[in-house]
Amino acid sequence: MILLLFSGGMDFLHGKIINHFRGQWQSKLALIMSISINLFVLGFFKYGNFLAENLNLFLGDFFPTHSFSLPIGISFYTFQTLSYTIDVYRNKVSVQKSYLSFQLYVSMFPQLVAGPIVRYGDIDTMFDLRSTTVDDFYEGAFRFICGLGKKVLLANYAYQVYSDVLVGNLSKITVSQGWLGLLMYTYFIYFDFSGYSDMAIGLGRIFGFRYPENFSYPYFSLSITDFWRRWHISLGNFFRDYVYIPLKGNREHQIRNIAVVWFLTGLWHGANWNFIIWGRYFGVLLILEKYFLAEIRSRVPVFLRWLGTFLFVMIGWGIFSFDEILKLNQETMNFHHLMSMFEFFQILFGFSDRPVFDYLSLLLIFQKSFFILLCFLCSTPLFCHFIQKTKNNFYGYFVQISFTAALTFLSIVSLLSDTYNVFLYFKF
Amino acid sequence: MHKRLKLIAIVLFLLPFFALGLLSVLDSDEVLSMEENRNLAQKVSPTFQTLVNSEFTADYEVYYQDQFPYRTELIACNQMINFLYSLNIPSNLVSFFSGILYQKDTPKDEIIPPVISPEMEEQPSELPPVEEPVPEPEPDLTWYGNSDFFIPYAEDIAYIDSFNYITSNSSIELYEYTPERLAQYAHILNAYGDALPEVDTYFMFVPNSAEFYLPNSIQNSLDSQEDGFVYMSSLLSDQIGTIDLFPVFSAHLEEYIFFRTDHHWTTRGAYYACEAFLEATGVTALLPDDYTYGYREDFLGSLHSVSTMFTNSLENYPDVVEYFIPNMPSTATLYHTAEMTDGTEIDLVQPDYNLEDSLYHVFLGGDAAILDIQTEVGNGKTLVLVRDSYGHAILPHLLPYYDRIIAVEPRYFNTEGFPSLNLIDFVEKVEADDLLFLSYSIPLSGFYWWMDWCQVVEGMHPNWGA
Numbered sequence: 001m002i003l004l005l006f007s008g009g010m011d012f013l014h015g016k017i018i019n020h021f022r023g024q025w026q027s028k029l030a031l032i033m034s035i036s037i038n039l040f041v042l043g044f045f046k047y048g049n050f051l052a053e054n055l056n057l058f059l060g061d062f063f064p065t066h067s068f069s070l071p072i073g074i075s076f077y078t079f080q081t082l083s084y085t086i087d088v089y090r091n092k093v094s095v096q097k098s099y100l101s102f103q104l105y106v107s108m109f110p111q112l113v114a115g116p117i118v119r120y121g122d123i124d125t126m127f128d129l130r131s132t133t134v135d136d137f138y139e140g141a142f143r144f145i146c147g148l149g150k151k152v153l154l155a156n157y158a159y160q161v162y163s164d165v166l167v168g169n170l171s172k173i174t175v176s177q178g179w180l181g182l183l184m185y186t187y188f189i190y191f192d193f194s195g196y197s198d199m200a201i202g203l204g205r206i207f208g209f210r211y212p213e214n215f216s217y218p219y220f221s222l223s224i225t226d227f228w229r230r231w232h233i234s235l236g237n238f239f240r241d242y243v244y245i246p247l248k249g250n251r252e253h254q255i256r257n258i259a260v261v262w263f264l265t266g267l268w269h270g271a272n273w274n275f276i277i278w279g280r281y282f283g284v285l286l287i288l289e290k291y292f293l294a295e296i297r298s299r300v301p302v303f304l305r306w307l308g309t310f311l312f313v314m315i316g317w318g319i320f321s322f323d324e325i326l327k328l329n330q331e332t333m334n335f336h337h338l339m340s341m342f343e344f345f346q347i348l349f350g351f352s353d354r355p356v357f358d359y360l361s362l363l364l365i366f367q368k369s370f371f372i373l374l375c376f377l378c379s380t381p382l383f384c385h386f387i388q389k390t391k392n393n394f395y396g397y398f399v400q401i402s403f404t405a406a407l408t409f410l411s412i413v414s415l416l417s418d419t420y421n422v423f424l425y426f427k428f
Numbered sequence: 429m430h431k432r433l434k435l436i437a438i439v440l441f442l443l444p445f446f447a448l449g450l451l452s453v454l455d456s457d458e459v460l461s462m463e464e465n466r467n468l469a470q471k472v473s474p475t476f477q478t479l480v481n482s483e484f485t486a487d488y489e490v491y492y493q494d495q496f497p498y499r500t501e502l503i504a505c506n507q508m509i510n511f512l513y514s515l516n517i518p519s520n521l522v523s524f525f526s527g528i529l530y531q532k533d534t535p536k537d538e539i540i541p542p543v544i545s546p547e548m549e550e551q552p553s554e555l556p557p558v559e560e561p562v563p564e565p566e567p568d569l570t571w572y573g574n575s576d577f578f579i580p581y582a583e584d585i586a587y588i589d590s591f592n593y594i595t596s597n598s599s600i601e602l603y604e605y606t607p608e609r610l611a612q613y614a615h616i617l618n619a620y621g622d623a624l625p626e627v628d629t630y631f632m633f634v635p636n637s638a639e640f641y642l643p644n645s646i647q648n649s650l651d652s653q654e655d656g657f658v659y660m661s662s663l664l665s666d667q668i669g670t671i672d673l674f675p676v677f678s679a680h681l682e683e684y685i686f687f688r689t690d691h692h693w694t695t696r697g698a699y700y701a702c703e704a705f706l707e708a709t710g711v712t713a714l715l716p717d718d719y720t721y722g723y724r725e726d727f728l729g730s731l732h733s734v735s736t737m738f739t740n741s742l743e744n745y746p747d748v749v750e751y752f753i754p755n756m757p758s759t760a761t762l763y764h765t766a767e768m769t770d771g772t773e774i775d776l777v778q779p780d781y782n783l784e785d786s787l788y789h790v791f792l793g794g795d796a797a798i799l800d801i802q803t804e805v806g807n808g809k810t811l812v813l814v815r816d817s818y819g820h821a822i823l824p825h826l827l828p829y830y831d832r833i834i835a836v837e838p839r840y841f842n843t844e845g846f847p848s849l850n851l852i853d854f855v856e857k858v859e860a861d862d863l864l865f866l867s868y869s870i871p872l873s874g875f876y877w878w879m880d881w882c883q884v885v886e887g888m889h890p891n892w893g894a
Binding site: 366 | 496506512587590
């Protein structure tokens with residue numbers, strides 16, 4: 001909380017200085033200070049331990065590590081306030097005169113914890129002029145409940161299956177269990193993240209704000225480039241506008257620029273080697289796609305392009321979640337862990353002595369088959385398409401209202417069921 | 429028109445939230461959840477410290493979840509979600525899957541029996557004929573009465589994950605072999621053995637029904653409890669005698685040795701374990717001439733509560749709690765501290781136990797921190813039994829063999845809010861001849877997270893204790 005107020009206060013001040021001394025050296029200094037302070041705060045809390053532990057490998061226990069927990073939303077609000085000062089400096093947005101309005105922007109709870117990254121320019125006109133109509137409330141509430149349903153009814157359960165099948169089980173999984181676990185993580189992360197974004201967008205709408213979209217059916221992408229245009233759009237746009245283009249984007253050193261952006265993208269997601277490898281993995285895929293696969297891709301049937309993209313994305317999630325699969329619990333990955341990652345992919349691709357199926361795998365796959373189908377269907381635009389089609393007739397409203405009521409009820413039931421803990425060891 | 433419909437929708441959206449909020453304030457708080465077998469969180473008052481360290485908000489969230497209006501009824505509705513998310517697997521499909529893979533699987537161990545079903549009995553065996561084993565003499569079960577409540581475990585699957593295996597008539601906890609945890613426990617037991625060289629110390633690892641009643645094909649995909657026992661035994665010093673219950677239970681698989689809806693063994697299972705323990709101490713178990721036998725029907729145990737998230741079918745196959753107690757003079761006194769003062773006399777078996785929580789409480793009436801049982805056997809022998817709830821059902825069977833049996837429940841000592849107990853001093857003080865550590869397999873499994881059994885037993889050792 002204190003950090004949030006500090007971050008907001010500092011950048012409000014920096015914005016004022018930049019605006020007041022526009023075109024003078026003080027303006028540049030304020031921008032540099034804003035960038036440095038934000039990156040230092042983020043670096044200290046999020047990457048401090050990671051950096052210290054890795055440097056200590058060479059220097060003994062030279063750097064102390066801290067035990068602070070990561071402040072909530074730090075990755076999001078530092079980027080938001082950064083975008084504000086940079087945009088004020090670039091004269092793309094007007095400086096905010098009211099500290100309260102600025103702090104409202106920084107601490108807006110719907111999107112504070114899990115995005116989307118709302119840039120100041122996205123909503124600057126809405127602080128004073130926003131209004132909430134019946135339409136806004138209706139659409140916002142519907143969007144919120146859809147997000148809640150995604151999170152509670154799909155993401156939580158997908159995570160439960162992933163966790164049950166894969167987490168801590170590397171020594172015994174079969175090939176099919178490995179893929180089932182990975183598929184569940186793939187759906188978990190989408191429904192979790194996009195569910196939060198839907199809830200944020202819906203709540204924002206209820207309060208009169210229009211937040212940018214953050215996801216656009218990413219699992220129906222036909223290439224990795226396409227995937228990253230549909231996945232966490234606000235982050236992609238942030239890195240494009242504040243890193244890639246300033247590095248001269250496509251015009252000079254494109255490969256280097258892509259490499260830098262994807263190194264940072266990986267690092268932004270977490271302070272561990274798996275995230276860095278994950279960023280690098282997508283960086284390499286994007287470079288390959290851009291320079292070598294563009295022509296071949298156009299000759300491949302659409303279904304195979306979709307399937308190929310989906311598989312590469314799934315593999316990416318295998319790298320991304322590997323610290324969790326190993327149950328590392330914030331521990332920094334070492335060489336031994338990286339070798340385990342290699343073994344994990346050996347298992348997935350059948351280069352190990354693990355069977356493709358065992359009895360348990362067959363049972364699990366059958367047992368979860370409806371859920372897998374449901375996840376697949378919910379990740380397509382089918383449902384949204386249906387809502388749009390029936391939007392303006394009575395039956396459409398009826399369906400939408402019934403659906404919202406059912407989702408609300410089922411979400412409450414499911415949330416409560418997570419608290420149902422049969423305690424075998426009490427009073428026995 | 430559209431605007432009006434949207435207004436109605438908005439009201440419908442807001443109404444349940446306000447209604448639930450209002451109900452949360454108005455309804456009275458529950459204390460106990462029978463289904464979950466636990467106390468529900470109660471309202472907490474904020475203090476400056478708990479507000480600053482977020483403890484208050486975390487506690488209040490737990491309280492609100494536990495006291496949510498119509499919580500039990502709403503949770504019951506979750507079954508329909510689970511019904512879709514975890515499809516029931518009918519027995520013919522289970523057999524089909526088994527058929528696909530059966531030839532690839534080699535039976536993990538001879539002690540794992542095939543689940544008996546008419547279909548399987550009809551299948552021609554492809555295995556070479558095995559020499560008929562010499563039949564063992566049938567045990568005299570007359571002292572159990574003439575009833576036999578065993579029914580075969582169903583072959584369909586209502587739900588399976590790493591922790592639970594639920595069929596239409598049984599719910600079984602699964603075991604995870606975790607060498608680190610077993611090594612830790614062996615290390616602790618060795619320390620007790622070293623500290624008490626004059627006392628005969630034993631360890632009884634009680635496997636649960638998962639080891640015996642799951643189909644071979646599923647067994648091959650799971651960790652073996654016997655592997656866990658063998659590994660742990662290999663780490664125990666000569667000072668610790670081990671009791672191997674795997675062959676003991678394997679010889680009685682068509683008897684009612686485990687409940688199907690509860691995580692405990694039955695009085696029969698406990699009796700066979702008692703026989704094995706006595707054998708390890710060099711004593712031959714003799715069936716008493718005079719005893720009281722009875723049973724209570726319609727027992728739906730703790731694992732039935734787990735199963736209700738997926739199926740109601742177990743309600744059609746309730747368990748029966750048989751009890752047996754030798755008719756001999758004995759007194760059992762319950763104490764809450766190691767000093768054993770202010771005791772309360774209780775009955776080892778309470779046939780009329782009528783609280784709704786669990787009929788397993790027919791034994792002792794529930795947990796007991798220290799139970800001091802005095803008999804008039806006259807052999808001068810004292811046993812200290814360090815046990816979990818599996819110990820409840822074994823106590824009546826031990827009566828004819830000891831002058832004094834003191835059952836200690838480690839979870840009631842050395843943790844916050846409980847008195848301390850130094851087990852070594854305690855054993856020396858009561859001049860015990862035998863010391864038996866009894867634990868069922870699941871608390872020694874990697875899946876177990878509610879309470880660390882190793883830690884509570886470790887807590888009673890003066891070098892490690894709190």
